[in-house]
Amino acid sequence: MNTIFSKLRNLDAYPKINEDFYSRTLSGGVITLASSIVMFFLFISEFRFYLHSVTETKLVVDTSRGETLRINFDVTFPALACSILSLDAMDISGEQHLDVRHDIIKKRIDANGNVIEARQDGIGAPKIEKPLQRHGGRLEHNETYCGSCYGAETSDDHCCNSCEEVRDAYRRKGWGLSNPDMIDQCKREGFLQRIKDEEGEGCNVYGFLEVNKVAGNFHFAPGKSFQQSNVHIHDLLSFQKDSYNISHKINRLAFGEYFPGVLNPLDGVHWTQKTPSGMYQYFIKVVPTVYTDINGHAIQSNQFSVTEHYRDAEFTYPQFLPGVFFFYDLSPIKVTFTEEHVSFLHFLTNVCAIVGGIFTVSGIVDSFIYHGQRVIKKKSEIGKFS
Structure with missing residues (x-):
């Protein structure tokens, strides 16, 4: 009978667990506790990552056509008065x-940066009574006002009833208005007096431009602009100044709407002019960008990179124009950012990887410590009884 039972024991197909794997030790308890804590915090971190959205980035060819480009700007000129500062925009299409x-x-801002006055662009003052008529006499009680354009009339019934209209007429002729005080409209509106009153002031200009989505430029410069023989010219004679300080601070410059994560490299940039006069140029590469949030709402916007260059008036070409110029070009590649949730399968895979990884590492550490302790203990016992 004993022989039969002995043979049955030999038929055991399920090997028993080694004693090393269920032997309880203090080091094993410490490692188990530490592993559980690490596993818990990694699980919480992974779960939070699962609840939040992630952003996927793609590059595609920009095939959009006939769109416009919105340029938002906020620029401060601490040494250039509002009365002489103008803004022009043009592109390669000829517009x-x-x-x-x-x-x-x-x-209008003072030397300390405090706001004196905010207004829509344009200068001028209330007209005095009885202005000079085109025929040379003063305006009578029942007479319709028609001011002279001082030789710049385009037709027999062309009237210039303000200083700005006289200046526009001169610009269309390609003439410069050298002495505004000789013009009745400018004299009674206080054109030069207004400029003198703003001497030493600065100007903060903000707003936006809607331009064609093609390469072009916009610039801030003193004087009113006009075209003469296909050349862009600014009328600076009226202001009777030899130099212009174009020191500036770009509070904000953006091409399109704001979207999460956008970085505008010119925000907060400040530049101070060291020479009497010059031209400061920014060369901008605009990258069309589409940001789609987790709800599927798409924001059509742009990012951009920029390089800078300063041209001193002493070393530039004769048609030098002092001012701050922004030359922009568009990239043919569009960047798309798409917010989306992590899939549950991805989350489950990461959790299994965390559990398996910690279990394996902690088992290796525990086995190393356990067998090390046993070896030390055996050597100690051998030394004790020898």
């Missing part, structure tokens, strides 16, 4: 926006 005034606000 020009000279002396832009719509959607533009100017703030």
